[in-house]
Amino acid sequence: MLKPPSLALDSRLPPKAGLGLKSEHFREVLQTRPDLGFFEVHAENYMVAGGPLHHFLGRIREQYPLSLHGVGLSIGGEGPLDVAHLQRLAALIERYQPQSFSEHLAWSSHGPVFLNDLLPLAYDEATLDRVCQHIDQVQSSLKCRLLLENPATYLGFETSTLDEPDFMSEVIRRTGCGLLLDVNNVYVSCVNHCRDPLAYLDALPLHATGEIHLAGFAEDTDSLGERLLIDDHGAPIDDTVWQLYLKALERTGPVATLIERDNHVPAWEVLLAEAHQADRLLSAAGARS
Amino acid sequence: MSDQHAFAAALLDPRKACPPGLISANGADPESRFAVYRNNVLSSLINALADNYPVVMQLVGEEFFRAMAGVYVQSTAPRSPVMNDYGGDFAEFIEHFEPAASVPYLADVARLERLHRQAWHAADAEPMAQERIVAALSSPTLAGHLKIGLHPSLRLLQSPFAVVTIWAAHQHQTPVPFEAFPAQNALVLRNGLDVEVFAISHAAHGFIAALQQGVSLTAAIDASNDLDLEHTLAGLIRHQAIIHLLAEQVSP
Incomplete structure (x- = not known):
C-alpha cells in the first residue's frame, strides 16, 4: 500500500462556509469580494483550453482558497481509470494549486461511455479492493490527498456484504484518503434505505473529515408510495439537514463547508444567506471545541 | 456480462428491464428506484445539450427540443467526462431528424452555436x-x-x-x-x-x-x-x- 501523500497544513480549506462558483457569479464575486472561506468548482467544467472560464477562475483564485471537485473520474468503475482524465486533473491542480481535491464513491463511466451521473456500487470485497487501488493511483499520480464523498443512493445490491459507512471507513483506513462528508447525502440515503441518520453518521470515519457539503433535495415516491429523496442540488437546504449538520459539527469540530446549488440557482444573496447560516453554526462549533 | 455493463445498458435503453440483483430496503419495486438513475442520466444529458444549443431550443420550443435531444442522447452517449465537448455531431443528427425537417435551417443554427461554444473555450x-x-x-x-x-x-x-x-x-x-x-x-x-x-x-x-x-x-x-x-x-x-x-x- 502506498504511503498517503498529505497536503501541507497551511494549504487546507479554512473552516468557513464556501460557495460553488458559477460563471454567472464571476463578476459579482470580483466586484463585491464576499466574505466566504473558499469557492468550489467542478473540475470537468474547466477542462477547456482558454477563454473566460480560466480568466475569471484565475482572478478569483488569487483572492480565495479553492476546492477542486471532480465528478467524472469514475473511481468505482469496473474498468481502469481514464489516464487522460487523470492528466487533465493534474494540469488543473498544477495551474490552480487548490487547497482540496475531492471525488465521489461512485462510478460514472463504462467502457467508452460516460453516463454523467454518480452511480451506485455493490459493497463487497472485490469493489473494496478496486476502489482502494483506484484511489492509490489517483493520489500518487496527482500527488495530493483525495477527499472521498459519501454518495446519495436510491437502491442497493443483493451482493453487498458491507454497509456503506463500514465500506467508507475501510477505504479511508487503507488508502489514507480523507472524507468529504456530504450531510445531505447522509440524510437522502438514510431515508431511501430506512436507516437512522445519526447512527449512520456515527459509523462514518468522521476523524478524516476534510470538508462538508450541504445541499437541498427533491422529493419523489417509489412503487409503494413511500418517500424517495433525490439529491438534486436544486432546493434550499432542508431544516432536517441543518439539524444533522449541527450534530456532525459536534463530532468533527469546525470544518470547511460548501453550500452546493447546481439547479434552480437562486439570487446570489440567497446563496450568501445560506453560507452565513453555515458560518454561524461553524463559529458556535468553534467556540465549543 | 459484468454488473455495471448490464446497469449501463439498461440506463440508456428504457425498453430494457432494470438489471437483476437490485434491492430496496423498504421492499419497493427496484424498477421504481432504478428509474431515478435512468431519469438523471437522460435529463442531465439533455440539459447539457440545452445549455450548448439555446437558439436551437428557442427555434423549436423546449418540449420538441427535449424530445429530439432525448433521441440523440440514446444513440450518442458521451465518450468523455468533459461535457463541454458533448454534442459535437448534434447538427448532423438534426439534419437527418425527420420531425425537424420543417425547420430547414435548424442544423446550420446548431453548427453556428457549436462554433460559438468552441470559440468561447478556445x-x-x-x-x-x-x-x-x-x-x-x-x-x-x-x-x-x-x-x-x-x-x-x-x-x-x-x-x-x-x-x-x-x-x-x-x-x-x-x-x-x-x-x-x-x-x-x-x-x-x-x-x-x-x-x-x-x-x-x-x-x-x-x-x-x-x-x-x-x-x-x-x-x-x-x-x-x-x-x-x-x-x-x-x-x-x-x-x-x-x-x-x-x-x-x-x-x-
Whole structure:
C-alpha cells in the first residue's frame, strides 16, 4: 500500500462556509469580494483550453482558497481509470494549486461511455479492493490527498456484504484518503434505505473529515408510495439537514463547508444567506471545541 | 456480462428491464428506484445539450427540443467526462431528424452555436498591436510575402440560410422576426472575453479560410474574387483577430 501523500497544513480549506462558483457569479464575486472561506468548482467544467472560464477562475483564485471537485473520474468503475482524465486533473491542480481535491464513491463511466451521473456500487470485497487501488493511483499520480464523498443512493445490491459507512471507513483506513462528508447525502440515503441518520453518521470515519457539503433535495415516491429523496442540488437546504449538520459539527469540530446549488440557482444573496447560516453554526462549533 | 455493463445498458435503453440483483430496503419495486438513475442520466444529458444549443431550443420550443435531444442522447452517449465537448455531431443528427425537417435551417443554427461554444473555450492568444500590423502591411517590400496568424478561436461557416441573422434574432429577451434568406457566411471569434458573430461576404470567407490554412497574404488575395481587401483586413484588425505576422521565405 502506498504511503498517503498529505497536503501541507497551511494549504487546507479554512473552516468557513464556501460557495460553488458559477460563471454567472464571476463578476459579482470580483466586484463585491464576499466574505466566504473558499469557492468550489467542478473540475470537468474547466477542462477547456482558454477563454473566460480560466480568466475569471484565475482572478478569483488569487483572492480565495479553492476546492477542486471532480465528478467524472469514475473511481468505482469496473474498468481502469481514464489516464487522460487523470492528466487533465493534474494540469488543473498544477495551474490552480487548490487547497482540496475531492471525488465521489461512485462510478460514472463504462467502457467508452460516460453516463454523467454518480452511480451506485455493490459493497463487497472485490469493489473494496478496486476502489482502494483506484484511489492509490489517483493520489500518487496527482500527488495530493483525495477527499472521498459519501454518495446519495436510491437502491442497493443483493451482493453487498458491507454497509456503506463500514465500506467508507475501510477505504479511508487503507488508502489514507480523507472524507468529504456530504450531510445531505447522509440524510437522502438514510431515508431511501430506512436507516437512522445519526447512527449512520456515527459509523462514518468522521476523524478524516476534510470538508462538508450541504445541499437541498427533491422529493419523489417509489412503487409503494413511500418517500424517495433525490439529491438534486436544486432546493434550499432542508431544516432536517441543518439539524444533522449541527450534530456532525459536534463530532468533527469546525470544518470547511460548501453550500452546493447546481439547479434552480437562486439570487446570489440567497446563496450568501445560506453560507452565513453555515458560518454561524461553524463559529458556535468553534467556540465549543 | 459484468454488473455495471448490464446497469449501463439498461440506463440508456428504457425498453430494457432494470438489471437483476437490485434491492430496496423498504421492499419497493427496484424498477421504481432504478428509474431515478435512468431519469438523471437522460435529463442531465439533455440539459447539457440545452445549455450548448439555446437558439436551437428557442427555434423549436423546449418540449420538441427535449424530445429530439432525448433521441440523440440514446444513440450518442458521451465518450468523455468533459461535457463541454458533448454534442459535437448534434447538427448532423438534426439534419437527418425527420420531425425537424420543417425547420430547414435548424442544423446550420446548431453548427453556428457549436462554433460559438468552441470559440468561447478556445486557447488564449495575445492579439498583435494594431500599429505594428498596420506598419507591416504598409511596407510594400514586406506585405506581399506575409502570412497572417489568426486567433485560435476564429471559426467560419457557410450556410445556404441567413444563419447569422437567425442567430442574432434570438439574442434578445424575446426573439425578433427574421427572414431565413439570403445565404450567409458566418465569422465567429473571441475578442477579449466576448464571442462575436458576423455575417461576412463570400469573398471575405474565402480569403480568411485561405489565411487560416496558412496561405500567404498574396496567394489568399489572388484566390479571392471581388474581395474588399481593405475592409476585410480592417475588420480582422479591429476585432483583434490577428495574433502574428510571419515573413514568408521568398525563393531567390
